[in-house]
Amino acid sequence: MLQFFRxxxxxxxxxxxxxxxxxxxxxxxxxxxxxxxxxxGGVAGGDRVASVGNARIDTSDLDRAAANSVEQLRAENxxxxxxxxxxxxxxxxxxxxxxxxxxxxVFAERHGVHVGDRLIDSEIAKxxxxxxxxxxxxxxxxxxxxxxxxxxxxxxxxxxxxxxxxRQMLSSAEIGVTAPVESVRRYAGVLAERRxxxxxxxxxxxxxxxxxxxxxxxxxxxxxxxxxxxLPERRVVRYATFSDAVVKNVPAPTDxxxxxxxxxxxxxxxxxxxxxxxxxxxxxxxxxxAVMAELTxxxxxxxxxxxxxxxxxxxxxxxxxxxxxxxxxxxxxxxFAAAKxxxxxxxxxxxxxxxxxxxxxxxxxxxxxxxxxGELSQQIAVAKRRTALTDFSARIEDEFDNGAALSDVAKExxxxxxxxxxxxxxxxxxxxxxxxxxxxxxxxxxxxxxxxGEKQPQLAEVEAGKTFIIYDVGxxxxxxxxxxxxxxxxxxxxxxxxxxxxxxxxxxxKIENAARxxxxxxxxxxxxxxxxxxxxxxxMPRMQLQSMGQNVPMPLxxxxxxxxxxxxxxxxxxxxxxxxxxxxxxxxxxxxxxxxQLGEFSKSxxxxxxxxxxxxxxxxMRAEVGVKxxxxxxxAVRNQLQGTTGSGN
Numbered sequence: 091m092l093q094f095f096r097x098x099x100x101x102x103x104x105x106x107x108x109x110x111x112x113x114x115x116x117x118x119x120x121x122x123x124x125x126x127x128x129x130x131g132g133v134a135g136g137d138r139v140a141s142v143g144n145a146r147i148d149t150s151d152l153d154r155a156a157a158n159s160v161e162q163l164r165a166e167n168x169x170x171x172x173x174x175x176x177x178x179x180x181x182x183x184x185x186x187x188x189x190x191x192x193x194x195x196v197f198a199e200r201h202g203v204h205v206g207d208r209l210i211d212s213e214i215a216k217x218x219x220x221x222x223x224x225x226x227x228x229x230x231x232x233x234x235x236x237x238x239x240x241x242x243x244x245x246x247x248x249x250x251x252x253x254x255x256x257r258q259m260l261s262s263a264e265i266g267v268t269a270p271v272e273s274v275r276r277y278a279g280v281l282a283e284r285r286x287x288x289x290x291x292x293x294x295x296x297x298x299x300x301x302x303x304x305x306x307x308x309x310x311x312x313x314x315x316x317x318x319x320x321l322p323e324r325r326v327v328r329y330a331t332f333s334d335a336v337v338k339n340v341p342a343p344t345d346x347x348x349x350x351x352x353x354x355x356x357x358x359x360x361x362x363x364x365x366x367x368x369x370x371x372x373x374x375x376x377x378x379x380a381v382m383a384e385l386t387x388x389x390x391x392x393x394x395x396x397x398x399x400x401x402x403x404x405x406x407x408x409x410x411x412x413x414x415x416x417x418x419x420x421x422x423x424x425x426f427a428a429a430k431x432x433x434x435x436x437x438x439x440x441x442x443x444x445x446x447x448x449x450x451x452x453x454x455x456x457x458x459x460x461x462x463x464g465e466l467s468q469q470i471a472v473a474k475r476r477t478a479l480t481d482f483s484a485r486i487e488d489e490f491d492n493g494a495a496l497s498d499v500a501k502e503x504x505x506x507x508x509x510x511x512x513x514x515x516x517x518x519x520x521x522x523x524x525x526x527x528x529x530x531x532x533x534x535x536x537x538x539x540x541x542x543g544e545k546q547p548q549l550a551e552v553e554a555g556k557t558f559i560i561y562d563v564g565x566x567x568x569x570x571x572x573x574x575x576x577x578x579x580x581x582x583x584x585x586x587x588x589x590x591x592x593x594x595x596x597x598x599x600k601i602e603n604a605a606r607x608x609x610x611x612x613x614x615x616x617x618x619x620x621x622x623x624x625x626x627x628x629x630m631p632r633m634q635l636q637s638m639g640q641n642v643p644m645p646l647x648x649x650x651x652x653x654x655x656x657x658x659x660x661x662x663x664x665x666x667x668x669x670x671x672x673x674x675x676x677x678x679x680x681x682x683x684x685x686x687q688l689g690e691f692s693k694s695x696x697x698x699x700x701x702x703x704x705x706x707x708x709x710x711m712r713a714e715v716g717v718k719x720x721x722x723x724x725x726a727v728r729n730q731l732q733g734t735t736g737s738g739n
Contacts, residue, residue, distance in 0.1 A: 139723045140189050143196035143715035147188050149727050154240060155184055156731055161515075161539070168322030168514045171569050173732050181728055189717055190708050191252040197711040198255045205251045213250050222480075225554070238540070263707045264700035274692045275681050281632050281691070282679020287652075288611045289626045289645045292598050293667040296620055298590030303582055311585045312574045318664075319571040319580070324512035324520045327538050328496060329561035330505040331530055331552060337478045343470035351466050352459045361456035366449040367405045367413070367425060370395050371442050378436030378443035385433055391447050407452060417444065476555060486549050486560070496547040496562045509564055515539045534561050584665070591665035598659050598668035605657045605672050632679075645669045 140147045160175050175181065198204075214220060215227040219235040222228030236243060303311075312319070352359065370391055372378040384394045395402045405413070414422035421437050421444065428434045428448050435445035489499055500507050510527060512520040517535040519525040527535060530552045537548060538561065547562040574581060597618055604614035612625040628649060635642060635650055648660050652673040660669045681688065 137723070139185065139720050139727060140192075141716075141718045141720075142189055142192035142712075143200075145192045145196050147185075147192060149723055150240075151188065151245070152181070152185055152724075152727050153731070155188060156181055156727075158239075159184055164323070164515045168516070169320050169569060171317075171320060174317060174320075176728055176732050181731065185724065189719075190712065191249075191256060193712045193715050193717060194256045194259050194708065195248075195252045196715045198259050200715070203255065203258065205254045209254065210247050210250050213254070214246070238542075259711075260704050260707060263704040264697075267696045267700040267703065269692050269695035269699060271683075271688075271692075274688055274695055275683065277695060278681040278685070278688060278691050279679045281636065282681055284631045284677040284679070285628065285650055285673060286675040286677070287628045287649050287671065287673040289628060289649065289672075290598075290601060290611050290615050290670040291623050291626075291645075291662075291667055292594040292601070292670070293623070294587045294590030294594050294662075294665055295667075296590070296622055297593035297597065298586040303585040307585055308578065308581050309574065311588070312581050315584070316571045318584070319577055320569055321567075321572060322514055322520070323539070323569040324514065324567040325538055325563050326512055326565040327510045327527075327531065327535070327561055328507050328564040329510070329531060329534070329559055330496075330500045330503070330507045331557060331559045332503050332505050333558070334475070334479055334556050336503055337475065337482050340471070340475050340478050343467045343474070347470050348463055348466045349459060351470060352462065359457040359462055362409065362454045363426065364407045364409045364452045364454075365413075365426065366407050366452070368402050368447045368449055369405060370400065370402045370445045371439060372400075372436070372445070373442050375436060375438075375443050378445060381445060382433070382436055385445070391433075391445070402447075404449075407450075421446070479555060483549055483558070490547045490549065494547070495545070496560060499547065499560055503560075505560075512565075512567065513538075530557070530559060531561075534559060538563055587665040591661070591667065594668045595659075595661070598670050601670045602657050602659045605670065611670065611672050645671055649673055 137150070138146045138148050139152050156172070156175070159180065160170060160172050163175070163180075164170050214232070217232075217235065219238075220227055220232040222231050236246065239246075368391060370381065372381060381394050381398070385391060391402045405416075408416075410422045410426045413425060417439050421439060424434050424437060425446050425448065428446075430448055430451050432448050433445060434448065436443045437446075438444075486499060497507060510519075510531065511522070513527060513535060514520055515536070517527045517532055519527070526532075533552060534548070534550050537550070541548075541563050544563045544566050547560060549558060549560050551557070552559050571577075597620075600618070601611065601614045604617075605611050615622060615625060628646070630646075632650060635646060638646075644662075645660065648658055648669075648671050652658055652671065654673055654676045656673055658671045660671060661667075662669060
């Protein structure tokens, strides 16, 4: 269930991914808190789970990080609950990463590395939830975001600092790492090996009893395996969209406003001149004069430059001001005083002596107020409408903040509310394979799943400045297992499969023992006298296995991890049966020293080495700053997140 979580954290804090995830956990994930853990100040063991040098990780920090982690991981596994997250080691991995983040920051500060406030401000300004309707940072939106995430400005700034510190301190461990050629060839040889073997499947259905399970068996199984039947959290979103047409009676631009805008941008409408210029820079005055003499004799600037191993450069179209900034005012004055096609120079430049050729002269006439009146009027009208929309949006948000219901605002706007079917956190419709929410809802689903409860209306933009949406959560069904009566048939199947799996395992053990004594897998299977799937004969190079990506069947993974001449017994997931896997031969691959694939493989090996170096660097930092874990407080947080008692029962 938590494979995605393990993969996410398995990069040994790979500088840009895991570090950013842990430190900016309250920033990057819009999902709200999953568990309503109102406070940990009074838990057993105190209010800190770890001390890292002179820093501390509070119980509230761990609680908040766990809640946001579960919310993010639900996008990959909608059935994930806080209880299963903790039970499968997620909390421990998360705490280890929080400790590492703090250790890197303390180590960096001890050695004079700091992150400035302005840099932190720029990172915070990038948080989508901290931006207003216009896409710019909004202090009001930022404060609301902090309140929703149950985090203070100081805590968020500390987390941003830790993420940036980690990127700065650990990135050096990954620079310039190379792998020895011989070790690369040996590893590449493993990829080129070939394996020969066989796989037998003994499905539980072939061994399951015919008689149905009793009511007592169903109840006992359901009670012991309730988590297997958990349905993901579902939410029904109520919504209505409306356009910018709701803003009416926007005042037309006045003559005074048009005149004021013209005056403020007068330079933009003044007459201007630009010139296309080619230039040649010479190191000395004498060299420049010699070139000028050749040009006077009829040679071209390009030909003379080429003969001296130089090249004439085109400056493109430049204004007098731009040319002055590039060279000097004197050069700009001379260039803009010359006629088209004329040569100018030699002139003293900042880096030698310069000769210019005027290619073209491009003039733009000035425009009077009357000439640009229509253009300015349109600009002012757009700005006024944008301001009116911003004010209108602020009024709607104020109404929501003051307790107005979604239906009330919809009636005021003259729009009809719609309601989605039950949705999952990724926007897909529960129970409808492949179906998702309408496009206009895609931007608000994550925010809807971040809400703490029902009937908390919000306003959002669908298309900037044009289309808007008001919405809330109409109904919320938390992740939970349905009553036994609703899934009785599925539970009965699982009970039968569990019984069949026991018999299948006993039969598989007989096949395993026969194969170890030299019997052919197919012959041993036929001796059971039961109709079973045929033996799968395997003759496959490892490269073919690698090409399957994430879709490698589990028995094949085991086959390519076994020693030559061995037999293994592996259970299929959810009591579906047993596999007997036999590896007859493992043929080593041969890789030539000039194999073109070695270069890419060398990079992969180097990346693994770099990750290990980063891990060792983090371990050294932890050792230097000192880390003390408060196991009593950690246990208390774990128990509260799982909903168990303080004793851990």
